[in-house]
Amino acid sequence: MTQPERKTEIEFKTHSYVLYMQDKYDAYRKWLEQENLPAYDGKFIPNVRTLELGDWPRRKARGAFLEFRDQNVSECYVTEIAAGESLPPQRQMYEEIVVVADGQGATTLWWDENSPRHTIEWHRGSLFAIPLNCNYEHINTSGSQPARLLSLTDAPVTWDLYRDPGFIFNSNYQFRDRFDPDISDFYKRPGKYLTEYYGGILDTAFVSDLREVKLVPRSKRGAGTMNMYIHLAGSTMFAHISEFPVGTYKKAHRHGVGAHVYTLDSTGYTMMWKDGEEPQRYDWQEGTVVSPPAGYWHQHYNTGPIPAKFVALHASVALGGDAAKDGKGLEQIDYAYEDSAMREMYIEECRKNGVEVRMKEVSSTDHS
Ligand SMILES: [Fe+2]
Incomplete structure (x- = not known):
C-alpha cells in the first residue's frame, strides 16, 4: 500500500483542533474543495434527477454534493455515469447507501484479487449499500441513457476522525462480517x-x-x-x-x-x-x-x-x-x-x- 505525500508539518503548526475551533480547518470541507464539484447547501433539493452537475475527472463521471453540512454526520452526493461507461474502482473507509434515481447498470464488489466478485444489477428505484472499505466499480449498462445515483455517506465523520486520504481510500482491511464473498448468493438471496x-x-x-x-x-x-x-x-x-x-x-x-x-x-x-x-x-x-x-x-x-x-x-x-x-x-x-x-x-x-x-x-x- 502506498502512502500519499503528506504536508502535516505545514498544516498543523497550530494544533488542528485549535484550527477547527477557529473554523480554519475542516478536513471534509477541504476534500470537497479538492473534488471541485457543485455543492448545494440548505435542506432541500427540488429534483436530483435533473440537478445541474459538474465534471468530476477523478471519478470519470459528473457529480454534485448536497452539502447539508450543519448536520456534520452524513451527506448526500449525486453521481452521473455516461451511457456505456464504467467508473474507476474505488474503496473508502466510510459507509455508503445508494438509491438509483435514473438509468440502469451494475455494480461489482470485491475484497481483493483472490476473493470472488459479486455483481448487483440495478435500475431506477433500486437500493444497495457499499460495504465499508469494499472495492466497487459502477457500470452504466445502457448504451444510450445516462444513469444517476443518489448516495448517502458518513464521510463527514470519517474525515473528521482520520483526515488522511491515504487511510480513507487506500486501506486494505476487509470487514467480512458485512460482506462475505464466499456466500455465492450474498446479493441475490431474498431478504x-x-x-x-x-x-x-x-x-x-x-x-x-x-x-x-x-x-x-x-x-x-x-x-x-x-x-x-x-x-x-x-x-x-x-x-x-x-x-x-x-x-x-x-x-x-x-x-x-x-x-x-x-x-x-x-x-x-x-x-x-x-x-x-x-x-x-x-x-x-x-x-x-x-x-x-x-x-x-x-x-x-x-x-x-x-x-x-x-x-x-x-x-x-x-x-x-x-x-x-x-x-x-x-x-x-x-x-x-x-x-x-x-x-x-x-x-x-x-x-x-x-x-x-x-x-x-x-x-x-x-x-x-
Ligand atoms: Fe422525519
Missing part, C-alpha cells in the same frame, strides 16, 4: 422481513425495486401510513420506506440529524419549521430530497392522484438528539393539536388538484 420489530424491518443486501417492498401499517405516524425499515449488508446506516394514501398527510414530527428523504411517487409538499418561526413550504415530486435539520418540525402532505411514497436514508445516529422526549428519538404533533391554517392550506391544495381529502375516512378505518 428477511422481520415484521415483529418496530415498524417492520427488511434485512437484506440488495433491494431491486423500492416500490415492490412489502410495507406494514404504521398509523402512529399518520393516517393510513405504511412503513418498512431496511437494513443493508451489515451497514450501520439504514433506510426506511413510507407510503401514505391519496388525500392524506402525515403527522408533524422532529428528531435529530441525518435523515434524507427521497421522493419516489406522487407530488405534494413538506412544511418545515423551527419552534417560533413561520413554517416554510417545500414542494416535492419524484427525485426531490428533503433533509430536516436537527429539531426542525416537518410534515409531509400528499396532494397527488396516487399514494405518496418516499425512501428516507439515515445515518446511524439520525434519530437521536435533544428532541427525543419519548425515548424513541421522535417527537410528534397529533392531528388534534396541529395548526388549523396548515390543514386549511392542505384542503385548498387538494381542491386545486381535484383530489378528495380523505383524512377522516382513512383515520376511522385505521386500527394499527
Whole structure:
C-alpha cells in the first residue's frame, strides 16, 4: 500500500483542533474543495434527477454534493455515469447507501484479487449499500441513457476522525462480517422481513425495486401510513420506506440529524419549521430530497392522484438528539393539536388538484 505525500508539518503548526475551533480547518470541507464539484447547501433539493452537475475527472463521471453540512454526520452526493461507461474502482473507509434515481447498470464488489466478485444489477428505484472499505466499480449498462445515483455517506465523520486520504481510500482491511464473498448468493438471496420489530424491518443486501417492498401499517405516524425499515449488508446506516394514501398527510414530527428523504411517487409538499418561526413550504415530486435539520418540525402532505411514497436514508445516529422526549428519538404533533391554517392550506391544495381529502375516512378505518 502506498502512502500519499503528506504536508502535516505545514498544516498543523497550530494544533488542528485549535484550527477547527477557529473554523480554519475542516478536513471534509477541504476534500470537497479538492473534488471541485457543485455543492448545494440548505435542506432541500427540488429534483436530483435533473440537478445541474459538474465534471468530476477523478471519478470519470459528473457529480454534485448536497452539502447539508450543519448536520456534520452524513451527506448526500449525486453521481452521473455516461451511457456505456464504467467508473474507476474505488474503496473508502466510510459507509455508503445508494438509491438509483435514473438509468440502469451494475455494480461489482470485491475484497481483493483472490476473493470472488459479486455483481448487483440495478435500475431506477433500486437500493444497495457499499460495504465499508469494499472495492466497487459502477457500470452504466445502457448504451444510450445516462444513469444517476443518489448516495448517502458518513464521510463527514470519517474525515473528521482520520483526515488522511491515504487511510480513507487506500486501506486494505476487509470487514467480512458485512460482506462475505464466499456466500455465492450474498446479493441475490431474498431478504428477511422481520415484521415483529418496530415498524417492520427488511434485512437484506440488495433491494431491486423500492416500490415492490412489502410495507406494514404504521398509523402512529399518520393516517393510513405504511412503513418498512431496511437494513443493508451489515451497514450501520439504514433506510426506511413510507407510503401514505391519496388525500392524506402525515403527522408533524422532529428528531435529530441525518435523515434524507427521497421522493419516489406522487407530488405534494413538506412544511418545515423551527419552534417560533413561520413554517416554510417545500414542494416535492419524484427525485426531490428533503433533509430536516436537527429539531426542525416537518410534515409531509400528499396532494397527488396516487399514494405518496418516499425512501428516507439515515445515518446511524439520525434519530437521536435533544428532541427525543419519548425515548424513541421522535417527537410528534397529533392531528388534534396541529395548526388549523396548515390543514386549511392542505384542503385548498387538494381542491386545486381535484383530489378528495380523505383524512377522516382513512383515520376511522385505521386500527394499527
Ligand atoms: Fe422525519
